[in-house]
Amino acid sequence: DVKVTQSSRYLVKRTGEKVFLECVQDMDHENMFWYRQDPGLGLRLIYFSYDVKMKEKGDIPEGYSVSREKKERFSLILESASTNQTSMYLCASSSFGQGDSPLHFGNGTRLTVT
């Protein structure tokens, strides 16, 4: 069974702090994704990666960066957290092309920026 693990379930940070969200998958999946989910807006893609050291912008990359130094790990970085980044963050992984196989999600990190 695919396991996608996010390092924190709940996180509270102050405005201006640098925030790291970590995600690890154990199924040797090529593709990894970061989404945020907000009421009324659904899931929105922030960044994704098809391979180690590769990254692609999603729909809302502003204010975020990512790092994929190893195949199993995909990190989301908030360079300077702002209150409008308070959200549920979901990491996901998949094999093949993004549309060819289903996404497996981690259990989410609920980030509050005060």
Add this chain to the structure above:
Amino acid sequence: RKEVEQDPGPFNVPEGATVAFNCTYSNSASQSFFWYRQDCRKEPKLLMSVYSSGNEDGRFTAQLNRASQYISLLIRDSKLSDSATYLCVVNMRSTGKLIFGQGTTLQVKP
């Protein structure tokens, strides 16, 4: 117009009822379709893929209508445990991205 649209609901139905959700998509080049289920404060999980010929998994039936650009999910004999949000997901093959609908909330009452 949103690329993927769903009626957010909530749909309130009694146990044993049959309920159907529709999801419309705007890009006719879309090629892969999925239904995900998301329980309150949990991550989405794949419920079923949607094939051109339609497919069934137990009490759940998914159908695709390319001419009218919508997919549907039918749940028969609803159980209390079916209460969740159902997300429609469309693959825009041209962009390589999955687009999520906002979800339809189902509440099954005793």
